[in-house]
Amino acid sequence: MLRYLLLALFSATFLCPLSAMAHFQELIPSHDIVSTPSESQLSLSLKFTHPMSQGPLMNMARPVQFGVVGPEGKQDLLATLQSQSIQGAQTFNAQYRIKRPGDYLFYVEPAAYWEPAEGKMIVHYTKVVVDAFGMEDNWDAEIGLPVEIVPLTRPFGLWTGNLFQGVVKRNGKPVPFAEVEVEWRNDGSITPPADPYITQVVHADANGTFSYVMPKAGWWGFAALLEGKKPMKNPEGKEVPVERGGLIWVFTRDMK
Template sequence: MKSLIATLARSAACLIVGTAPAFAHFQEIIPSADVLPKGGNVALDLVFTHPFEGGPVMDMKRPVQVGVLSGGKRTDLAAALVEKPVAGSMAWTLTHEIAEPGAEIFYVEPQPYFEPAENKLIVHYAKVVVDGFASGEGWDELVGLPVEIQPLTRPTGLWTGNLFSGVVLKDGKPVPFAEIEVEFVNEGKVQAPNDAFVTQVIKADANGTFSYAMPRGGWWGFAALVESDTPGKAPDGKDVPIEQGGLIWVKATDMPTAP
């Protein structure tokens, strides 16, 4: 609670004086597990927030689309969405049964969110891979989102400290030197020395490829950010840029001590 109050205070200060750093927005789509060794149900929470700080949570309108890609087939999961407010703001959840071996790639396209502090619209296409029956198959399939990260490292069954690599794609083509923001779903576990540690920032190489070693167990979000080729409309009707994000969520797991 103290952390959330502090974050709200800093955000308010940012709007008032315009000198504090802006915290990164992340569209979360976090499953109850990254691997289901026996299959079964997986629950996914969809929240638009600042993961490391634990808030503020932004209102998330009903998504434009939400679904799962499995074995090359996309299935619409919009009917499974259930409202699940977080910290007084709208968020969503859904449950899906995994009955066969293979990667289930869940994805969401949210409605555009207008950020007045930056005078832009934000649309983050987010996805996460859940491995059914610990198969290790199908994890690098592409959903076909406008901006998307194609993993080069299997994004399931990763130990803490593993190097995660991926390629940033826009309209299916690599984005040279794309900027990627990285945040940890903190849940109050880590105290950042200062704001510079909240959001990690890396850049892809000339081929759109990036890598990052996850230093702590838990969920990590990778957000590749590009600007849309066409502007959108702010609430006042004026043209504003659209920040398009291609997000992938990856879980690192601490190595257990042998009995």
Template sequence: MRRTLGAFMAAFTAVMASGQPAGAHFQELLPSSDTVAEPAQSKVTLDLVFTHPMERGPVMPMARPARFGVKSNGTIEDLSALLQPRTIAGAQAWQAVYEVKKPGNYVFFVEPQPYWEPGEEKMIVHYTKVVVDGFGHGDGWDTAVGLPVEIRPLVRPYGLWTGNVFRGIVEAKGEPVPFADIEVEWVNDGTITPPSDAFITQVIKTNAQGEFAYAMPRAGWWGFAALIEADQPMQSPTGKPVPVELGGLMWVRAVDMK
């Protein structure tokens, strides 16, 4: 019991020293719309922010992404040149504007630079994606980008009503990951105050086939973060080898039926 309490106090002290709560980290990649229905709506703004969505912060500083692009119609396009820095709550974030010019499902993705989390003594790399439908194309929404770890949707990830069940399969190096942890958070618009910490981050697991399911109870953006540990450690800012949390994230929006 003493060792358990001692370990807890050590972790608590480290988190407090870092100035950040112990909530889940989420790499946001949120488009202004997940569907483009007509040419007048063809410009999509994508916001890249590293934060705690349900708690509405803090915002962690995000270095220029190692990779940012989109996959559509079987082709990957590098969008790094579109990234523009912006400041949110005193921390660096990024934004890009992309014009959808032809029908297709556009799978936007980002590979951020490794982030050092002192409170947990590990590096974090969250490979993140979101799908935007161009002009009702319909096909290609389940296309894999080929990220080290990613979620492949088993339900079309747009045009979803509140209460719909989102299903996916977690893959690492192209293979399903059984019993992987998945953290789920809603991008809080300020209308919800979680009654306790247990409600901030929902936690689910994949089954033996690497599949998962979650019913989204409220309209808005939902982030699904499948977490695994990398095979090799990285070097911390102090020069110490530390574990690496790899995340395969996907963002899905639910809309109220009116």
């Protein structure tokens, strides 16, 4: 009897599919660099998913904040969001026209997401930088999100194999030894040979600075995940832990 109980425990622990995969809030623009007027109309896609695994998509409630910091100051873009259903999950997209040269820092604060498999609420404050017409004047600016990755490497114009560095900050202060998860937004060309290849993990140093070399062209997401200092109520009204993440997306191209 003991043998069968041990086998059952092993199966339940190790053989069941892992449901607690890394979650990433996507905020992906149609262009990371705007070089011509014909590219000035941006489309932005917002999805909550597992990018390296190509899903599944999680249902997004309407975000709390969505905006941009650029040459015209800080703009609230929440009203521009359009919802759509993909694979039965709600996602969002938006349109934005670039009017002036400069760096545009798009950001989103999604509504808290209840993840029963992990027993916690998840809030991922996410941003992406789009450069317009070569001004390059504000890419390292801080938006002031509760958890934020501030880039030390210019987050556009990157070749495959470039080193990306950023500082993890909470309420404007560096977070020593913060854990940062890294995923490539899979286009279907790569099948990870084992689970550890899906999500790369690095730790920041004592100053909150982390580094990662991006080995393939495409979109890369960096997610600094911190435990919230205060619990939050889940949909059943029970107080549970909160994961507050700071994310940034960067794009790399092959040198040809």
